Amino acid sequence: MEKEKPPVEIRRSVWPLAWLYGLAVNFRNTLFDRKILKQETFDIPVICVGNLTVGGTGKTPHVEYLVRLLSPEYRVAVLSRGYKRRSRGFMMVDTDSNASEAGDEPLQIKRKFPEILVAVDRDRVNGIRNILSADRKNRPDVILLDDGFQHRRVQPSLSILLVDSNRPVFEDRLLPAGSLREPLRGKERATIVVVTKCDPDMQPIDFRIYTNGLNLYPYQQLYFTGFDYGMIIPLFPELQGAPFQVQDLRKKHVFLVAGIASPQPLVDKLEHIIYSLYTLFFPDHHSFREKDIQSIREMVNAVDDSNKIILTTEKDAVRLRTLPFLDEEMKRMLYYIPVCVTFIDEKEQEKFNNNILEHVRSYQTNSRLSEK
Numbered sequence: 001m002e003k004e005k006p007p008v009e010i011r012r013s014v015w016p017l018a019w020l021y022g023l024a025v026n027f028r029n030t031l032f033d034r035k036i037l038k039q040e041t042f043d044i045p046v047i048c049v050g051n052l053t054v055g056g057t058g059k060t061p062h063v064e065y066l067v068r069l070l071s072p073e074y075r076v077a078v079l080s081r082g083y084k085r086r087s088r089g090f091m092m093v094d095t096d097s098n099a100s101e102a103g104d105e106p107l108q109i110k111r112k113f114p115e116i117l118v119a120v121d122r123d124r125v126n127g128i129r130n131i132l133s134a135d136r137k138n139r140p141d142v143i144l145l146d147d148g149f150q151h152r153r154v155q156p157s158l159s160i161l162l163v164d165s166n167r168p169v170f171e172d173r174l175l176p177a178g179s180l181r182e183p184l185r186g187k188e189r190a191t192i193v194v195v196t197k198c199d200p201d202m203q204p205i206d207f208r209i210y211t212n213g214l215n216l217y218p219y220q221q222l223y224f225t226g227f228d229y230g231m232i233i234p235l236f237p238e239l240q241g242a243p244f245q246v247q248d249l250r251k252k253h254v255f256l257v258a259g260i261a262s263p264q265p266l267v268d269k270l271e272h273i274i275y276s277l278y279t280l281f282f283p284d285h286h287s288f289r290e291k292d293i294q295s296i297r298e299m300v301n302a303v304d305d306s307n308k309i310i311l312t313t314e315k316d317a318v319r320l321r322t323l324p325f326l327d328e329e330m331k332r333m334l335y336y337i338p339v340c341v342t343f344i345d346e347k348e349q350e351k352f353n354n355n356i357l358e359h360v361r362s363y364q365t366n367s368r369l370s371e372k
Contacts, residue, residue, distance in 0.1 A: 018177035032152040039155040045363040048156035050149025053179040056261030057162040058196040065341040077140035080106045082120030084285045093118040104318045124151045161190035170213035198226045224344040235334040253308035259286030
């Protein structure tokens with residue numbers, strides 16, 4: 001049985017504001033639903049990965065999962081907003097781009113998959129048009145729209161909605177009372193719904209709770225995924241040793257530093273392995289400053305033992321790697337741990353993979369037939 005989840009926090013004092021927010025969002029969605037506001041479709045498959053809530057539901061790991069699935073057979077492009085980047089407009093992300101100009105998550109994806117096209121643009125329609133303006137030889141076969149569920153101007157060919165198992169949307173409320181970006185009925189736009197961050201030991205009753213709570217339509221498919229963690233990788237390999245297994249952390253003093261929306265799943269994983277775990281958390285997409293590094297240094301120096309490392313997430317590593325004020329001692333201590341998506345049921349994983357691949361194949365076939 002999963003460990004008991006804390007109740008979803010609802011801020012009742014701001015319900016009037018949530019009601020007004022709901023009116024505005026409902027009005028906007030109605031304009032799109034009734035075709036008063038225009039949606040753009042495109043001649044290649046556009047797969048949207050998004051959520052109904054603010055905060056992390058695991059979008060980037062799921063986008064990376066799709067990249068791994070599709071890239072052996074298709075030319076893949078990823079389009080993201082590039083949250084908290086300092087640049088504006090459309091931008092192609094390169095492996096030597098800076099996190100401040102490209103955004104940490106797009107840069108992470110590009111460095112992990114240098115062979116694919118990664119772009120950022122707050123205006124998703126403009127971003128897709130720019131991607132498709134490439135010559136036919138370099139044009140992608142499929143576009144993955146990262147965090148695009150509320151960008152109604154784009155009509156995706158397939159929408160994948162992610163729901164955090166730790167904060168079920170059917171128990172949540174609209175902003176600012178809760179964390180919902182739009183009312184729960186927005187889930188009806190999704191073809192696939194994925195409950196993320198699930199405990200690998202979920203019991204049948206847990207599946208029923210989410211299935212009944214989401215109350216999906218027959219045309220919608222439901223899947224359950226969790227996270228697995230890879231090797232511990234040095235952030236500065238030129239100064240450090242080779243990667244090593246998570247289990248090798250057991251007798252080390254580990255200082256976990258993270259600026260992500262939901263660090264708890266990683267903490268839960270490490271607490272089962274590590275004897276001495278210390279944590280320091282920052283806001284999601286945090287831009288590390290010298291005072292932050294000093295706080296990390298003080299935390300580490302408070303433990304009088306040489307057998308210690310600083311561990312961070314893959315997303316934070318993108319931002320930490322380029323800081324000019326990291327001394328060599330700290331660089332030697334910094335490691336990161338990659339995360340990947342796993343399906344609770346392996347048979348469901350095969351079904352999911354086949355559905356995605358078949359969607360891309362059939363969409364391309366239909367597009368070619370329509371051109372004749």
